[in-house]
Amino acid sequence: MKPEVPPGKISQLLRVVLLAFLAVAVSLLFWSVIRAPAILARDDNPRRVEAELRIQRGLIFDRDDVVLAENRLENGRSLRQYPLPAASPVVGYYSLRHGTAGIEESYDRPLRGDSDRAWQSQMADLLHKPQIGSNVRLTLDAGLQAQADSLLDDLAGAVLLLRLDPAANGGEIGQILALASHPGFDPNRLDETFDDLSADELAPLLNRVTQGQYQPGLALQPFILAAALDQEIISLDDPVAHANRPVILHGVATYCATLPPTEATWQDVLTHRCPGPMQDLAGKLDLTQVFTDFGLSQAPQLPLNTETAVSPPPANPALAMIGQDTLIVTPLQVGVAWAALAANGRLPELQIVNALQNNRGNWVSSAPETGTDTAVSAAAAQRVRQALPAADNTQAFSTLVLSGPGGSTNAWFLGLVPAEQPEYVVVVVVENSGDLAEVERIGGDLLTAVIPR
Amino acid sequence: MQSFVLEEAQEQNGRRQALLLLIVAAFVLTNAAALSLAVDGALRWSHVWAPLVWLGLVGVAHGVLHRFKPRRDPFIFPLAALLTGWGLVLIDRLAANFLARQVIWLVLGTAVLLAITTLPHNLRLLRRYRYTWLSGGLLLLAATLIFGVNPSGYGAALWLPVPFIGQVYFQPSELLKLLLIIFLASYFDEREAMLAASKQNGWAGILSYLAPLLLMWGFCIVLLVWQRDLGAATLFFIVFLALLYMATGDIRFVLAGSGLMLLAGIFAYFAFDLVALRVNAWWNPWPDAADRAFQIVQSLYALAAGGILGQGVGQGFPIYIPVVHSDFIFAAIAEEWGLVGSLSTVLIFVLLAYRGLRLALMARRPFQRYLAAGITILISAQALLIMSGVTKLLPLTGVTLPLISYGGSSMLINSAMIGLLLYMSGAVEEIGQ
Numbered sequence: 001m002k003p004e005v006p007p008g009k010i011s012q013l014l015r016v017v018l019l020a021f022l023a024v025a026v027s028l029l030f031w032s033v034i035r036a037p038a039i040l041a042r043d044d045n046p047r048r049v050e051a052e053l054r055i056q057r058g059l060i061f062d063r064d065d066v067v068l069a070e071n072r073l074e075n076g077r078s079l080r081q082y083p084l085p086a087a088s089p090v091v092g093y094y095s096l097r098h099g100t101a102g103i104e105e106s107y108d109r110p111l112r113g114d115s116d117r118a119w120q121s122q123m124a125d126l127l128h129k130p131q132i133g134s135n136v137r138l139t140l141d142a143g144l145q146a147q148a149d150s151l152l153d154d155l156a157g158a159v160l161l162l163r164l165d166p167a168a169n170g171g172e173i174g175q176i177l178a179l180a181s182h183p184g185f186d187p188n189r190l191d192e193t194f195d196d197l198s199a200d201e202l203a204p205l206l207n208r209v210t211q212g213q214y215q216p217g218l219a220l221q222p223f224i225l226a227a228a229l230d231q232e233i234i235s236l237d238d239p240v241a242h243a244n245r246p247v248i249l250h251g252v253a254t255y256c257a258t259l260p261p262t263e264a265t266w267q268d269v270l271t272h273r274c275p276g277p278m279q280d281l282a283g284k285l286d287l288t289q290v291f292t293d294f295g296l297s298q299a300p301q302l303p304l305n306t307e308t309a310v311s312p313p314p315a316n317p318a319l320a321m322i323g324q325d326t327l328i329v330t331p332l333q334v335g336v337a338w339a340a341l342a343a344n345g346r347l348p349e350l351q352i353v354n355a356l357q358n359n360r361g362n363w364v365s366s367a368p369e370t371g372t373d374t375a376v377s378a379a380a381a382q383r384v385r386q387a388l389p390a391a392d393n394t395q396a397f398s399t400l401v402l403s404g405p406g407g408s409t410n411a412w413f414l415g416l417v418p419a420e421q422p423e424y425v426v427v428v429v430v431e432n433s434g435d436l437a438e439v440e441r442i443g444g445d446l447l448t449a450v451i452p453r
Numbered sequence: 454m455q456s457f458v459l460e461e462a463q464e465q466n467g468r469r470q471a472l473l474l475l476i477v478a479a480f481v482l483t484n485a486a487a488l489s490l491a492v493d494g495a496l497r498w499s500h501v502w503a504p505l506v507w508l509g510l511v512g513v514a515h516g517v518l519h520r521f522k523p524r525r526d527p528f529i530f531p532l533a534a535l536l537t538g539w540g541l542v543l544i545d546r547l548a549a550n551f552l553a554r555q556v557i558w559l560v561l562g563t564a565v566l567l568a569i570t571t572l573p574h575n576l577r578l579l580r581r582y583r584y585t586w587l588s589g590g591l592l593l594l595a596a597t598l599i600f601g602v603n604p605s606g607y608g609a610a611l612w613l614p615v616p617f618i619g620q621v622y623f624q625p626s627e628l629l630k631l632l633l634i635i636f637l638a639s640y641f642d643e644r645e646a647m648l649a650a651s652k653q654n655g656w657a658g659i660l661s662y663l664a665p666l667l668l669m670w671g672f673c674i675v676l677l678v679w680q681r682d683l684g685a686a687t688l689f690f691i692v693f694l695a696l697l698y699m700a701t702g703d704i705r706f707v708l709a710g711s712g713l714m715l716l717a718g719i720f721a722y723f724a725f726d727l728v729a730l731r732v733n734a735w736w737n738p739w740p741d742a743a744d745r746a747f748q749i750v751q752s753l754y755a756l757a758a759g760g761i762l763g764q765g766v767g768q769g770f771p772i773y774i775p776v777v778h779s780d781f782i783f784a785a786i787a788e789e790w791g792l793v794g795s796l797s798t799v800l801i802f803v804l805l806a807y808r809g810l811r812l813a814l815m816a817r818r819p820f821q822r823y824l825a826a827g828i829t830i831l832i833s834a835q836a837l838l839i840m841s842g843v844t845k846l847l848p849l850t851g852v853t854l855p856l857i858s859y860g861g862s863s864m865l866i867n868s869a870m871i872g873l874l875l876y877m878s879g880a881v882e883e884i885g886q
Contacts, residue, residue, distance in 0.1 A: 009698060009699050009702055010699065010810050010813050010814045010822075010826060011810075011814070012698075013695055013698070013699065013810060013826065013830065014806065014807065014810045017803075017806045017810070017830070017833045017837075018803060018806070018807075020833075020837050020841075021799050021802065021803050021806070021833075021837065023841075023846060024799055024837065024840045024841055024844060024846060025796055025799050027841070027844035027845070027846045028756065028787065028792060028795050028796060028799070028844055029792065030844075031753055031756040031757060031844055031845070032756045032757065032759055032760060032761065032787060032791065032792040032795070033760065033761060033792060035757065036756075036757035036758075036760055037757075039753055039754060039756075039757035040754070040757050040758060042754075044742055044743060044750075045754050046751075046754075046770065046773050047754055047758050047769075047770050047773075050770050128764070128765050128768060
């Protein structure tokens with residue numbers, strides 16, 4: 001009779017096996033549940049990219065529902081396309097490799113369809129519902145944006161076109177119809193060109209309208225004179241002695257842009273863009289307050305990356321009066337100030353997003369809340385506007401601004417239309433330009449394009 | 454009256470297996486359909502044909518088992534069928550180009566399973582010619598040293614080309630696993646009485662008892678280590694220790710064996726780059742996540758992505774894991790079926806282990822007892838090793854998940870082992886309950 005294996009040994013083996021499987025189960029629980037959130041959040045997890053590619057990002061439209069950003073499905077993956085690359089300064093880009101910019105960045109959550117409610121996200125995840133983002137409608141006009149972009153052509157500079165829209169509370173909204181920045185980039189080719197774009201000295205990724213830092217020069221003249229009028233320091237009919245007297249800047253004598261009459265007034269100073277008499281106002285006007293009132297020392301509220309230099313108080317009041325001191329501005333800030341003059345002194349709130357589409361397909365307005373801040377009185381604003389030369393129902397102010405010790409100049413154009421009751425305002429800057437006709441052509445063409453509207 | 458009760462019990466046994474198989478079939482076919490819908494948006498023949506072939510094989514096997522082994526364990530075959538069916542869905546999902554080949558191996562495996570289950574006296578042949586069988590297996594394994602290839606074109610050359618068929622390879626170490634279990638079972642069966650006597654002579658007596666055994670086992674280990682098939686070597690060690698413990702009841706053998714295994718592991722760490730790489734990747738994979746620890750890190754991502762309920766079949770990204778259809782198929786289950794799916798897989802192997810060891814417990818003959826326990830321990834240990842590797846519980850050992858992973862030799866030998874379990878379960882007097 002052979003001895004048999006005691007049953008206890010097999011039972012013990014079974015217990016060991018069961019314990020080992022239990023250890024596997026605990027390990028599964030650890031990695032699948034307890035450690036899962038930390039693991040999934042790691043940057044090198046390719047599933048994050050895959051999940052991102054499955055998101056059907058919302059579309060971006062212009063004010064007339066022309067598509068500015070859409071998706072192309074390829075092998076179940078959603079690829080972002082931009083039918084109007086010229087809109088890139090506003091629309092920005094969405095890239096897995098390089099992130100987001102512009103509206104794609106500031107409206108990333110609604111465009112992705114991220115829910116603020118945790119339980120909704122959990123339920124959608126549980127049911128494997130595709131993540132579909134909300135559509136965004138901008139105030140941008142695709143036609144005008146394309147035209148602004150094409151007018152800049154190969155020039156380096158910025159164009160801003162606003163439409164003034166009075167708000168119910170007496171405030172003013174400045175809807176952005178066109179916002180062009182050159183040189184720019186094609187968001188459809190961002191991944192392949194990003195390194196070159198980043199290394200380019202002309203900074204094509206910089207949005208010159210919202211981030212470009214420019215010496216304002218005499219582009220400040222209408223605002224300073226409006227403030228001086230408002231505070232009754234001058235009257236436009238007051239005589240000005242030696243209006244064409246020179247101002248020495250970096251060793252260069254600067255005179256009026258056009259020759260004023262011998263017996264000139266403050267209106268002639270404005271019309272002929274004379275720097276000399278402006279310096280007479282130094283010490284009579286609180287420039288820091290004037291700049292604040294016109295929104296030149298703070299960043300406008302806009303869902304785009306804006307840059308505002310923190311300017312110290314004027315160090316040389318005489319130079320500050322001709323915009324050659326410490327104040328640095330963006331074309332966007334000048335646009336706000338210019339729009340304030342056009343809107344009878346009311347400082348406008350800027351609007352770039354018109355509406356958001358909710359998950360039931362309805363458009364929900366995104367109009368900004370407007371205040372009732374004024375830069376100057378309506379009378380002062382109107383008086384300055386009336387003093388500006390008018391042609392074809394448009395009014396314009398253009399000037400060359402010394403942009404640095406090297407003697408290079410930037411050309412500025414501020415225009416509005418119609419002259420009687422301004423509805424559209426435009427600001428154009430062309431870098432390294434000594435030709436006012438060039439910037440006036442760009443601004444004038446754009447204003448002509450909006451007149452029939 | 455007794456005959457009537459027995460027939461009634463057999464009928465009940467058959468109905469129970471049929472019911473379980475229906476549930477299994479519903480699971481497999483539903484998942485195949487879900488995969489088709491997820492991947493192609495419609496029911497496509499390319500996703501359905503393999504599960505239908507599987508269904509046919511399961512139906513035939515059930516009929517044959519019902520006819521020839523009415524007293525078989527009613528759980529073992531449905532559990533194995535669930536693993537193979539699920540495996541086919543996974544291979545279609547992860548490496549569809551291997552699906553047809555896997556189906557062919559499944560057909561062969563089922564034929565082997567049924568042959569073993571139905572042919573008479575097969576255990577006697579196995580027991581009597583244990584040295585011949587094992588030597589044959591060793592010869593085949595040794596042949597890989599000269600003729601061995603790796604079908605993927607790189608890595609250890611563990612396969613032999615099957616003559617006249619072309620592009621079909623067989624892995625002798627898989628066969629050797631079964632042959633070694635047969636050898637051990639037969640050896641312990643025959644020498645149990647001798648063991649009792651040798652124990653009285655102290656260590657010398659025990660060593661003389663174990664000497665032939667250690668010699669044959671040592672051959673296997675040396676060959677496997679030579680071939681860098683360390684996963685199979687580890688499995689052999691575990692099975693050997695388990696059966697030795699069953700035979701001797703002496704925990705000191707297990708402790709000594711475990712100590713040896715640890716020493717061997719330390720030696721292997723310094724001797725083999727592959728082992729050092731796997732141990733380092735196991736200890737802290739994150740610093741090397743993009744390179745040498747890529748596989749285990751991707752596996753952990755798969756587990757995390759699966760969460761509790763999973764991404765759904767065809768909707769996760771397990772294909773980021775290299776060789777996912779073979780060594781890492783468990784990670785794919787965890788990602789697409791979630792914790793529910795992975796724990797279910799663990800449970801299936803637990804049930805298989807329970808039924809197998811219960812069979813060992815109930816076996817009337819020691820050979821059957823050792824054989825059933827050896828097979829069960831082997832299947833369980835293999836599943837445990839790869840599951841532990843995938844979940845970073847242990848370093849990776851590079852073995853397949855039995856009956857699920859892609860691998861022809863593995864499918865064939867695992868089917869043979871399931872066949873042996875079914876054969877033995879049909880021979881015990883009690884109906885498996």
